Amino acid sequence: MTIDWWTLGLQAANFLVLVWVLTRVLYRPVRQVIAERQARVNAALDAARAREAAAEEARRRHERALAEFEERKRALAAQAEAELEALRAQRIAKAEAEAEAIREAARRAAQETRARAIDAARADIAALAATLAGRVLQSFGAACGADDAPAQIAAFERALAQMEPAERAALASPGADAALVTARALDEDARAAWREALGRLVGAPPRLTFRVDPALLGGFVLTMGGAELRLAWADFLSEARARLARSMDDAP
Template identity: 25%
Template sequence: MHINWFTVIAQALNFILLVWLMKRFLYTPILDAIDQREQKIKAELSEANAQKADAQKEKDAFQQKNKDFDQQKKALMDMAVDQVQTERRTLLEAARQEAEGLQVKQQKLMKEAQHNLQNDIAGKARQAVFSITKKALANLASVGLEDQTVAVFTERLHHLSPVEKQPFIDAFQSDKKPIEVQSAFELTVKQQAAIKTAVTNLLGLEPDFVFKTNADLISGIDLQSNGFKLAWSVSDYLTALEKSSSSPNGTTKSKEKGETIQHAVN
């Protein structure tokens, strides 16, 4: 057990050389490689973190968009529902008004139809009364209805009160046009002469006459001068009769029994 100092020195030098060589060929390359790998991993990690952050950001943005979209969808749905409700109310209101209009129209048509039916029945009744009366008068008294009508009309003219006469006279004197005489039947010359005489007596002078036939009068006569009319007909008689029969107590007034004096000032 001795020390060889040459070996000691040689071994020390060997060791120092080995340190240098190992540093050159082992430690430095290995540590550099490890450092580079760490840097690479660090870079990849930071990149991954950045990508993760980006992904998170995009996820947040997407979620926000989804949220906004949902809100927008809800708002649009609410608006659509409101519009539908409003439209529904409007349509219902329009339909209701239309239905009411149709109802009113239907009621009006029904009233018109009822009125027409009543008129028709009244007309037929008048015709029937007229024909029955005519036949009865012809058979029993050998007197024509037309003659009796003219006689009743002239009789009425004679017995007009001064209050009733005066408007007719005033109307004639304000405009001396020919007096228009309408009848349901063709007046004979004798009947025309009777009417002329009665009117001349009424006015105090002899006016011109125009004789016309109107089937609607139904065995009646009316006399018009400058918008003033004196009339008597079975129709008026029947109307008065109808009114008297439909009144609760069934009483009749003398003026309503077939004689009317109509003032129709234009």
């Protein structure tokens, strides 16, 4: 077996030439395009990562803003609650002060009204007392305060004069028994004077009995012929009390 050295050398040279040529027309362009493609992929990945980072940053900003908003909302709500509470307390205090003022004014007005009513009642009472005193004095005369028989008899005769005829006739029935009640015991002259006065009324002296009732205070009560004539101080005082009570009820 022989070797053709020319062929061997030429093939070696051919291969080296092929290496040189393919380096330029194949390997280098392929490597460049792969590197460029990889660079673009890396750039796209970097851009995607950058966008992801930006999105993450935006999400964090949004969450921070949301948290700040929530915090501000809570602070505002607390502030509004505090202001509302203060306003409510202020208004309650003001209302209580106004109510107290109204109550005080009402109490003062009531006191003034009561004082005026009391004053008016006192005035009425005074007037009534004066009227009653006047009537007592008018009924029993100036001597009525002494409560003596002549004054009582004079009052009896004035009462008779003011009576209706039917009443006077019922009192002056002849033969009837009579009873005279006084606040103090009458002496014999007084009793004689009463017998004489009643005799003048019925034409003959009646059978007259005398009793003493201190509760009458003054004046007398004459019972005769089924009729009764009361001119006792106690009755006048009772009437005065009743009038006074009515005037008190009518007072505002």
